[in-house]
Amino acid sequence: MDDLLRTLTPQVLAAVVRRYGDFGQCEDAVQEALLAASVQWPRDGVPDNPRAWLITAASRRRIEMWRADRARRRREQTIATQAVPDPPLVPDRDDTLTLMLLCCHPSLTPASQVALTLRAVGGLSTAEIARAFLVPEATVGQRISRAKQKIRAGGARFRLPPAAERPTRIAAVLHVLYLIFSEGYSATSGPTLTRVELSAEAIRLTRTLHEQLPDDDEVAGLLALMLLTDARRPARTDSGGELVPLADQDRTRWDAAMIAEGVALVTAALRSGPIGPYQLQAAIAAVHDEAPRVEDTDWAEILGLYDLLAAVAPGPMVTLNRIVAVAMVHGPQAALEGLAAAATEPGLAEHHRVAVVRAHMLAMTGDRAGAGHNFRLAAAATQSEPEQRYLAARADGLEQMPVVRRDPSAR
Known part of the structure; x- marks a missing residue:
């Protein structure tokens, strides 16, 4: 029943606001109608038309509030005793x-x-x-x-x-x-x-x-991005709730249905109109998700997509993620040079992910001491406790870890 009420909430509120106009009081009235439903429906059963029931209940409450306001403003007893008008018919549109x-x-x-x-x-x-x-x-x-x-x-x-x-x-x-x-x-x-x-x-x-x-391709792109990203969530943590980076995830645990839906959405969006930032981010996520193994990831395609994204919607995180793709295509030294310049940007100067990316790049070059130092800097700067533990563990065990080419940015 909670899912039903949550689904109906925007439809009911929209109908009541369209009828009465005052968002604040209408929202209060709808909340009271939802509360009444949560009490009455388990006892009496869900009505045949739950949306209409909620709109009627909220409308009545809104009218009661209107009458009370009028009574207080005009101090006229007659206003308070007027008959409550019938609630409006439930509109068909959403x-x-x-x-x-x-x-x-x-x-x-x-x-x-x-x-x-x-x-x-x-x-x-x-x-x-x-x-x-x-x-x-x-x-x-x-x-x-x-x-x-x-x-x-x-x-x-x-x-x-x-x-x-x-x-x-x-x-x-x-x-x-x-x-x-x-x-x-x-x-x-x-x-x-x-x-x-x-x-x-x-x-x-x-x-x-x-x-x-x-028909809005960016709306489709955002939905695709969410689906393609959330499809990996089952593999992002181990049995103890600890972070598992993308390169180490068991890809058989990824949600194949969500990936298929996301790929279909972004493919159709990219074909039909102007390309926007959410579509490009979804396309990058699709390249990750469609690789059966981490070593099969098409980093050249990802770098090309980040080049497009940087032109369409430049930003600090786009810059940082593109640097990761540069490392995977052209090597860590080229990435470190780009990171040195990017790290001074206002949006990145204090961000812990700069240290994370630098640590991974240094590890790829064989500079274990520098990598460990940056992992510790990043661990101290993040407020996410699982991320703190993961980064500290990387720093602690760096001497025993083999140097591998991994993606430090993909989520």
Whole structure:
């Protein structure tokens, strides 16, 4: 039943917001309807039309809130005793896309966009979001509250933005979904390597967006990227929950169905229109996933794809990952020269992955002391406990480890 409620949440909220307009109060009304359903449905059974039931319950609650507000403002007893009008008919259309665009309004910070999207579209409670991101529940609650206030103060309307604004607004939605997935797949801090509830929710929401925008190649590209990346998750940790790098993973544990779906999505997207950054990242992931053994990886193709990605959407992580591909194609010395220049960029100067990549490159050249030193630097800089243990172990055992050519960046 939890899955059903989570799936219906954005549809119900979108319908109520479209009817009444005030996002904050409508979201509160929907949360109360969901709470009522979680109590009544296990006892009385799931209704024949659960979506209509929730919309009706939320509409009634929203009307009650409206009456209470009117009563307080006008101090008129007659307002409070007026008959409640019938809730509107349940609309046939799905306004989930409009709701996503509202949650990712450009006036909000990325942190607020993420929290509001997970709450309003994903159906996660404030406590669930707080646990997923390892922040106090009060912090998440404040972010959501401020986001609602900002949307209300800015006069944002529940409707699709003008056609000229849609590409930019949809790009913001994709970025938020990517952030949610990335934190779920590689947690930036805490005792576990992954937070499956976040990566799974990001995939579900991106599927929903793909259903709304089936002809958008970047939406398809992002969904493909998530599927191709998450397909490796079963092999990313051992039985004790410790990190297993890509080169050492048991590829028979990868999810073949997810890989096939992701490859089909990105192949179709690349053929049909302009190439975007999510499509290129998905193509890189596909090259990794389709290699039956690590030594079969086509690094020349990966380097070519990173060259395209650097031209389309340059960024610190693109630069760093391209350097890894350079090492695998042209050797570690060429990569170290590129890394020395890239390490001064603002987005990379303090990032622990620079030390990780440098350590791997130095190990490939035979400089074990330098590699061990950089592994320790990286271990001290990351807040992910499994990554700390893995990097420290690499440093500790470097003298006994053979020098191999491996990909330090692939996740």
